[in-house]
Amino acid sequence: MNYTLHQLQVFLKVTETKSITKAAEQLYLTQPAVSIQLRNFQDQFDIPLTEVVGRQLYVTEFGMEIARAAQNILNEVQAINYKTMAYKGKLSGKLSITSVSTGKYVIPFLLADFLKQHTEVELVLDVTNKNRVVRSLENNEVDFALVSLFPDLSVQSIPLMENQLVLVANRDFPMPKKPLTLEAIQALPLIYREAGSGSRFVMERFLNQLDSKGTKKMELTGNEAVKQAIMAGLGCSIMPVIGIKNELQNGDVQIIPAEGLPQSSQWNMIWMKSKNLSPVAEAYKNYLLENKSTIIQNHFGWTEQL
Structure with a gap:
């Protein structure tokens, strides 16, 4: 051999x-x-x-x-x-993280300074759908997962920040004089994320408070596709505010006041309870615990002004 x-x-x-x-x-x-x-x-x-x-x-x-x-x-x-x-005094190794798709607006800021401090750490990052995130955890393929809704697994977690979902329309949508009722929202042409998405789950949970359901105009895969459809005037959607910062600043979309909105979920960094964290993963966990408040305030404080 x-x-x-x-x-x-x-x-x-x-x-x-x-x-x-x-x-x-x-x-x-x-x-x-x-x-x-x-x-x-x-x-x-x-x-x-x-x-x-x-x-x-x-x-x-x-x-x-x-x-x-x-x-x-x-x-x-x-x-x-x-x-x-390690003998040379440097932290090195592989840090493997998976994130649900909307987490792409969050995860870079949670990693940037850590990777600058530890240049020998190799990052493997997979931004994907919720089902694959759960499989990666179950199969012990990753150290951590960034999620907005807890999977049905035995996990430990670090709570990070609120994930606020709001009603979003394009620039030409007439701003109502008072917040829209749930019935009025359900009468709109609504754009849904794909099945299995955390945003889709929160949107349906909110809309299904009444017996009648919203008028589904279309179903699209990914936050970016939904944004483009909204800007083109194809409909409205209930989506995470963290994903529309640039479009809000440019005036391409607007948040429509509505009763019962925003709806909130919670961003969490999770890992399996049975997981034996490597030295790199343990160091990253401690980094998050020590720095999460500063990171969130510096990069996502703007959401509190909406």
């Missing part, structure tokens, strides 16, 4: 993605380079690691055993690197 760490990394990525093309993209390599490394790795075993049926790549049972061993080896190598940097 004369396999290299690089071959282990390539093989492990292929087993994760079940695709040479996707593995190449995530490793920033060419497809031929991945194929060559995979073939060289396979040549060291008499039993197939992968097989192709039709056009789909499958990992054999033996291949999965080797993948688990490869992961253990790479974990040990990473631990050696961490210990070396």
